[in-house]
Amino acid sequence: MQFYIPQNIFIQITIPLLIFLARAADVSMAAMRIIFVTRGIRALAAIIGFFEMLIWLIAITQIMQNLNNPINYIAFAAGFSMGTFVGITIEKRIAIGNLAVQFITGKDPAGLLTYFRANGYGATTIDAQGTSGPVKIIFIIVRRKLLDRTLDIIKKFDPDAFYTIGDVRTAARLSPAI
Numbered sequence: 001m002q003f004y005i006p007q008n009i010f011i012q013i014t015i016p017l018l019i020f021l022a023r024a025a026d027v028s029m030a031a032m033r034i035i036f037v038t039r040g041i042r043a044l045a046a047i048i049g050f051f052e053m054l055i056w057l058i059a060i061t062q063i064m065q066n067l068n069n070p071i072n073y074i075a076f077a078a079g080f081s082m083g084t085f086v087g088i089t090i091e092k093r094i095a096i097g098n099l100a101v102q103f104i105t106g107k108d109p110a111g112l113l114t115y116f117r118a119n120g121y122g123a124t125t126i127d128a129q130g131t132s133g134p135v136k137i138i139f140i141i142v143r144r145k146l147l148d149r150t151l152d153i154i155k156k157f158d159p160d161a162f163y164t165i166g167d168v169r170t171a172a173r174l175s176p177a178i
Helices: 007-038 042-065 070-094 110-118 144-157
Strands: 098-105 122-131 133-143 162-167
Touching: 007 042, 007 070, 042 070, 098 144, 110 122, 110 133, 110 144, 133 144, 144 162
Parallel strands: none
Antiparallel strands: 098 133, 098 162, 122 133
C-alpha cells in the first residue's frame, strides 16, 4: 500500500512546514554559533556554521521554487522567530562561560568572604565610600551555571546589596569552584 499526498496539499502544507522547521533549526544554530564565536570556540562554531548555511539554502530554495505560495513567506518568518526563541533557550540551558559579579554592601563581609573562599570562590574586596557611608566592593568570578546560586548567597547575606554582572571572555586563573 502506497501513501499518497495530493500535490496541492503537499505544496500548501508540507513545504511551508518544512520551511518553518528548517528556519527554526538554522536560526537556533546561528544563535549557538555566535555564542561559540564570542567564547572563542572556533572549530565548533565553524562546524555549526556549515550546517546552518546548508539548512538555510534548503529553505530558501523551497521558497524560490514556490514563489506563488505566500504561506511559505509566513513559514520562513515564523521559523526565524521560533529559531530565535529556541536558540536563546538553549543558550541559557548550557550556560557556557564565566561571569564577573561585583557587589557593594554596607555590612561587614568577613563571614561571607570566609564562606566563598571555603567553597572555592576567589574573592577580592575593596574599601569604598558610598552615598551613605563606607562600603565594601567584592569581586568574584563564577561559572554562568553557578550564577543563581551565587546571587542567592549574596542576597541571604545582604538583601540590600547592589550588584552588577558582566561577561568574562578570558580569566588568567580560575578558582576550583569555577
